Amino acid sequence: MSRLDETKFEDEKQQELELEHGVGSELERQHAAALARKILFKIDTRVMPILALLLLCSFLDRTNVGNAKILGLESDVGITDNQYSQGLAVFYATYIACELPSNLVLKKFSPRIWLPSLAVAWGIITMCLGFIRSFGSFAAVRALLGIAEGGLFPGIVLYLSSMYTRGELALRIGIFYTAASLSGAFGGLLARGLSAIGPRGGLEGWRWIFIVEGLLTVVSGIIAFIWLPNGVASAKFLTTEERDFASERLANDNGGRFNPAIEAEEAFRWSEVRRGIFNVQIWLTSTAYFAMLSGVYSFGLFVRLSANPVYGWFNCY
Numbered sequence: 001m002s003r004l005d006e007t008k009f010e011d012e013k014q015q016e017l018e019l020e021h022g023v024g025s026e027l028e029r030q031h032a033a034a035l036a037r038k039i040l041f042k043i044d045t046r047v048m049p050i051l052a053l054l055l056l057c058s059f060l061d062r063t064n065v066g067n068a069k070i071l072g073l074e075s076d077v078g079i080t081d082n083q084y085s086q087g088l089a090v091f092y093a094t095y096i097a098c099e100l101p102s103n104l105v106l107k108k109f110s111p112r113i114w115l116p117s118l119a120v121a122w123g124i125i126t127m128c129l130g131f132i133r134s135f136g137s138f139a140a141v142r143a144l145l146g147i148a149e150g151g152l153f154p155g156i157v158l159y160l161s162s163m164y165t166r167g168e169l170a171l172r173i174g175i176f177y178t179a180a181s182l183s184g185a186f187g188g189l190l191a192r193g194l195s196a197i198g199p200r201g202g203l204e205g206w207r208w209i210f211i212v213e214g215l216l217t218v219v220s221g222i223i224a225f226i227w228l229p230n231g232v233a234s235a236k237f238l239t240t241e242e243r244d245f246a247s248e249r250l251a252n253d254n255g256g257r258f259n260p261a262i263e264a265e266e267a268f269r270w271s272e273v274r275r276g277i278f279n280v281q282i283w284l285t286s287t288a289y290f291a292m293l294s295g296v297y298s299f300g301l302f303v304r305l306s307a308n309p310v311y312g313w314f315n316c317y
Contacts (some may be wrong), residue, residue: 094146102151119221122148126214
């Protein structure tokens, strides 16, 4: 074989290898894309509904006090409008104070244990609101409710970061946050139906709102404990191949920032706290979020009260 023939043969061989490699890479990309879609579908249908249920219960249990006030909470317990407002405020004070510590605990313990435990805890505390007898007990139970509920939303966001890549996370948080809107959509109707239970068992109708809705939250927490996985690596609804692939794509996402192994070894540093405090983007986002929630909670806690004398309790929804 001449030198020219050898060169031609080597060129043809190289072209065949490049063609095979290109076809193989394309098939691998298609397989990876199909596998990612299957994983996302399973997580979206197995994890997101449970988290949305917990958030729904959270918003119901923090705003149902407005319904109870209409039905006679103040007169039965013997508190003034000012004391009622103080009871509302103390909830948010403890709520804000417990958000960061709760996430630090979540990083040390299993999300499958911590998040359902919070739900069960605030469900029991909500039930206790049905047995308050004075302003002191009202304020104390509301403060405890803030402690229990404070870790849910930031905990869910941290938990979802171990399930989705950064690009997928924003959409899922937006979708699941719509559960808060559902609490306003039928929370009043639910409270109206529950109030019809009383007076029974020596308890006024508004007390049954707290007792039954708190019990529903406890049941939701138990469901979450049974069905929520700790992460994609331990999700029983995924196959072995899917678990390995999901863990790998999270480890490679955003330069490995959300690698579970790195996250577990990451130590608390005050420098990161300072970086967050002096981040302008965080302050701008927080301001917008504050403005939004001011309207949401004002409607949930006070609008129904001002509408009640004119339109009646039921029609303010």
